[in-house]
Amino acid sequence: MQAQTLYEKLWSSHVVHQESDGTALIYIDRHLVHEVTSPQAFEGLKLAGRAPWRVSSIVATADHNTPTDHWDQGIQDPVSRQQVETLDANIRTVGALAYFPFKDQRQGIVHVIGPENGATLPGMTVVCGDSHTSTHGAFACLAHGIGTSEVEHVLATQCLLQKKSKTMLVKVEGELAEGVTAKDVVLAVIGRIGTAGGTGYAIEFGGSTIRGLSMEGRMTICNMAIEAGARAGMVAVDDVTIEYLRGRPYAPKDAHWEQAVTYWRTLISDEGARFDKVIEIDAAGLLPQVTWGTSPEMVTDILGRVPNPASVQDPVRREGMERALSYMGLVADTPLNEVEIDQVFIGSCTNSRIEDLREAAAVARGRRKSDRVKRVLVVPGSGLVKRQAEAEGLHEIFVAAGFEWREPGCSMCLAMNADRLLPGERCASTSNRNFEGRQGNGGRTHLVSPAMAAAAAVTGHFVDVRTFERLAEDGA
Amino acid sequence: MKAFTILEGLVAPLDRANVDTDAIIPKQFLKSIKRSGFGPNLFDEWRYRDHGEPGMDNASRPLNPDFVLNAERYRGAQILLTRQNFGCGSSREHAPWALEDYGFRALIGPSFADIFFNNCFKNGLLPIVLPEAVVDGLFSQCLANEGFRLKIDLREQTVSATDGSVLSFEVDAFRKECLLNGWDDIGLTLRHAEKIRAFEAQRKVEHPYFFA
Ligand code: SF4
Numbered sequence: 001m002q003a004q005t006l007y008e009k010l011w012s013s014h015v016v017h018q019e020s021d022g023t024a025l026i027y028i029d030r031h032l033v034h035e036v037t038s039p040q041a042f043e044g045l046k047l048a049g050r051a052p053w054r055v056s057s058i059v060a061t062a063d064h065n066t067p068t069d070h071w072d073q074g075i076q077d078p079v080s081r082q083q084v085e086t087l088d089a090n091i092r093t094v095g096a097l098a099y100f101p102f103k104d105q106r107q108g109i110v111h112v113i114g115p116e117n118g119a120t121l122p123g124m125t126v127v128c129g130d131s132h133t134s135t136h137g138a139f140a141c142l143a144h145g146i147g148t149s150e151v152e153h154v155l156a157t158q159c160l161l162q163k164k165s166k167t168m169l170v171k172v173e174g175e176l177a178e179g180v181t182a183k184d185v186v187l188a189v190i191g192r193i194g195t196a197g198g199t200g201y202a203i204e205f206g207g208s209t210i211r212g213l214s215m216e217g218r219m220t221i222c223n224m225a226i227e228a229g230a231r232a233g234m235v236a237v238d239d240v241t242i243e244y245l246r247g248r249p250y251a252p253k254d255a256h257w258e259q260a261v262t263y264w265r266t267l268i269s270d271e272g273a274r275f276d277k278v279i280e281i282d283a284a285g286l287l288p289q290v291t292w293g294t295s296p297e298m299v300t301d302i303l304g305r306v307p308n309p310a311s312v313q314d315p316v317r318r319e320g321m322e323r324a325l326s327y328m329g330l331v332a333d334t335p336l337n338e339v340e341i342d343q344v345f346i347g348s349c350t351n352s353r354i355e356d357l358r359e360a361a362a363v364a365r366g367r368r369k370s371d372r373v374k375r376v377l378v379v380p381g382s383g384l385v386k387r388q389a390e391a392e393g394l395h396e397i398f399v400a401a402g403f404e405w406r407e408p409g410c411s412m413c414l415a416m417n418a419d420r421l422l423p424g425e426r427c428a429s430t431s432n433r434n435f436e437g438r439q440g441n442g443g444r445t446h447l448v449s450p451a452m453a454a455a456a457a458v459t460g461h462f463v464d465v466r467t468f469e470r471l472a473e474d475g476a
Numbered sequence: 477m478k479a480f481t482i483l484e485g486l487v488a489p490l491d492r493a494n495v496d497t498d499a500i501i502p503k504q505f506l507k508s509i510k511r512s513g514f515g516p517n518l519f520d521e522w523r524y525r526d527h528g529e530p531g532m533d534n535a536s537r538p539l540n541p542d543f544v545l546n547a548e549r550y551r552g553a554q555i556l557l558t559r560q561n562f563g564c565g566s567s568r569e570h571a572p573w574a575l576e577d578y579g580f581r582a583l584i585g586p587s588f589a590d591i592f593f594n595n596c597f598k599n600g601l602l603p604i605v606l607p608e609a610v611v612d613g614l615f616s617q618c619l620a621n622e623g624f625r626l627k628i629d630l631r632e633q634t635v636s637a638t639d640g641s642v643l644s645f646e647v648d649a650f651r652k653e654c655l656l657n658g659w660d661d662i663g664l665t666l667r668h669a670e671k672i673r674a675f676e677a678q679r680k681v682e683h684p685y686f687f688a
Contacts, residue, residue, distance in 0.1 A: 016668065016671055016672055016675045017668050017671050017672075019649075019650045020649070021648055021649035021650050022648075023648060023650040023651070025665060025668060025671075025672070027672070027675055027676065027679065029686050036506050036507075036568075037567065037568065037569070039509035040509065040510065040511045040569075043509070043511075048662070050662070053672075054676070056687065056688075064506075065507065077507075079507040079508075079530055079531075080507055082507075082509065083507050083509055086509050121685070121686065123683065123686070124686060129567060129569075130566070130567055131565065131566045131567040131591055133567075144591075145566075145567035145591055146567060146591070147567050147568070147569035147572075147591060147594065147595035147598060148511075148568075148569040149569060149595065149598035149599070149661070150594075150595075150598070152662065153661055153662050153665065156662045156665075156666070157662060157665040157666060157669075157672065158672060158676065159665055159668075159672055161650075161661060161665065163648065195494060195561060195564055196494075196560060196561040196564070196587060196589070199561070199587060199589065199590055200590065226591075229561070229564065229589060229590065230590075231590045231591060250688060252685035252688065256684060256685040256688075257685075259684075259685065260683075260685045263683065295494050295496075295564075316493050316559060316560075317493070320492070320493050320494065323492075414498075414503050415503065416503050416504070416506065416507065433496075433498070433565065435496045435498045435499065435565060436496075436498070436499060436521065437498060437499075437502055437521050438498050438503075441502075441521065441527045
């Protein structure tokens with residue numbers, strides 16, 4: 001048989017029907033649902049008098065609107081509350097494999113809870129009305145975001161209308177330096193190919209650097225595939241994938257486990273498989289990354305400077321840069337490590353898993369937040385992450401450093417709840433989007449890794465985390 | 477879904493690359509559980525001088541006179557000219573809902589973000605991809621001629637200007653058929669219900685652990 005890429009294997013094993021122009025009906029195994037993009041879909045279903053096709057494919061949670069403190073007081077914002085209550089009511093009526101409502105111990109960001117509960121499995125198609133569904137591709141799934149009409153379509157038919165994507169291999173080779181993480185890798189990839197570089201492609205991330213990453217790191221990378229324009233990112237199955245899944249609540253058990261593992265082992269790109277495009281990245285010389293503009297592709301490393309639009313020929317790009325610098329309140333040629341910050345956000349589906357919190361805590365340990373920093377929010381990705389972090393005592397490190405330890409949710413990643421920047425405030429954020437207004441109207445976002453965010457919190461400006469000594473556990 | 481056949485309408489130029497979905501419709505408006513009413517908050521942060529929140533009386537808010545859609549000459553525009561990678565960012569369908577609610581029926585640009593592009597078709601909004609140089613030309617014509625209009629014929633896959641010039645564009649045959657007829661995707665898919673059921677049954681046999 002002809003050598004196939006991982007994407008081609010996933011695609012061909014889900015085609016139910018194909019139109020003559022290549023549009024295919026793809027079967028959906030897992031449907032993740034949250035409160036923001038689902039109400040209109042459930043309503044459409046009801047208005048058309050249609051029943052959901054397979055409710056046991058649904059895993060739902062409330063994450064975007066939920067507050068991250070004072071849970072005893074419920075959701076104060078009436079509009080947010082209505083949206084969350086609408087989800088409660090819809091799931092109560094329709095049913096689901098699992099529902100983790102507001103305040104549930106396993107509630108959390110939809111892209112964190114799927115994997116940690118073993119509801120995201122290799123070989124599945126996974127969809128959600130949320131663009132960062134690409135995260136789940138770290139498990140060799142075909143996972144991508146869909147719009148609300150498609151949420152309704154999946155509810156009603158268990159299928160999605162799709163055209164096959166082109167394939168891209170992003171091959172990252174080399175060992176990462178201490179202090180350089182998956183987040184830096186993916187920011188560097190986006191800096192290289194641009195936010196539209198992956199449009200029309202499904203990206204497979206491969207190479208020794210990727211194989212050396214934990215599942216958390218791989219999720220961080222696939223999470224931001226969409227920031228490179230690709231709906232789906234993915235990583236082939238290996239021992240790391242399988243070990244992560246063993247024993248998770250919805251992962252297969254006993255004989256099914258053995259059967260599943262045998263199948264999962266085939267979920268790799270075959271030797272000699274052809275990709276439409278191959279990008280090679282050398283990770284060995286990679287430095288920690290910081291974005292300076294209003295698009296994730298506007299990125300440089302910590303030793304770099306804010307770029308100068310005068311040096312750019314293309315007028316559309318130059319104007320875009322000028323607009324970004326003016327919005328960000330930055331002067332061309334300023335060294336990044338002199339840029340001072342007002343707030344720090346450690347969280348989001350990119351970087352709110354246990355490993356991320358450990359990295360931030362390793363930097364924060366025995367140190368204190370800089371006086372010029374107004375607030376440092378640490379928002380775990382889920383209730384389970386929160387409990388794990390507390391079991392490890394990470395919350396005590398954060399609190400001792402003057403950081404705020406919050407309840408799980410999307411929080412200041414998109415500022416739909418009360419956590420947000422004020423106009424003009426500058427934030428070191430571990431999230432995935434630095435768009436204008438993303439973290440609050442007029443707010444200025446710089447995307448960084450959790451370690452870099454913690455280092456910025458304690459110094460008050462961006463700083464090369466590699467120069468930071470990690471203080472020993474006893475505080476010496 | 478509204479059918480799309482021929483559209484003859486006023487063109488407005490939005491001269492920015494990488495316009496993201498947060499710019500098209502800021503997140504505070506995503507709290508609505510309805511599908512309609514997003515038009516007054518399209519491009520909210522650029523369009524108004526104050527900060528918009530749901531429930532405000534948009535008609536009495538201060539407009540930003542520098543924002544292109546606020547210019548008198550573009551009032552009632554139905555076709556939006558865009559730059560590359562329009563609609564990047566989130567999967568929120570509120571973006572095409574807002575564009576459609578505002579009155580746009582078609583977008584013309586050199587490239588669109590994938591999920592956004594797809595969402596447009598589900599809402600009777602036609603995104604047309606033309607080469608960068610051609611889009612550049614349309615921007616110049618639009619800026620130079622007040623009242624610049626285009627005629628889009630989906631069946632013929634053409635965009636024609638009043639000076640007689642005709643451009644042709646590509647569109648997937650399946651999407652075109654759906655849009656021309658205003659077909660509902662779900663209804664179409666359910667014609668294959670038997671096939672879906674058979675596929676599902678087979679999958680359950682081969683991969684029972686996906687159905688736990
Ligand atoms: S954390 Fe941010 S990017 Fe992730 S799902 Fe929530 S809002 Fe979206």
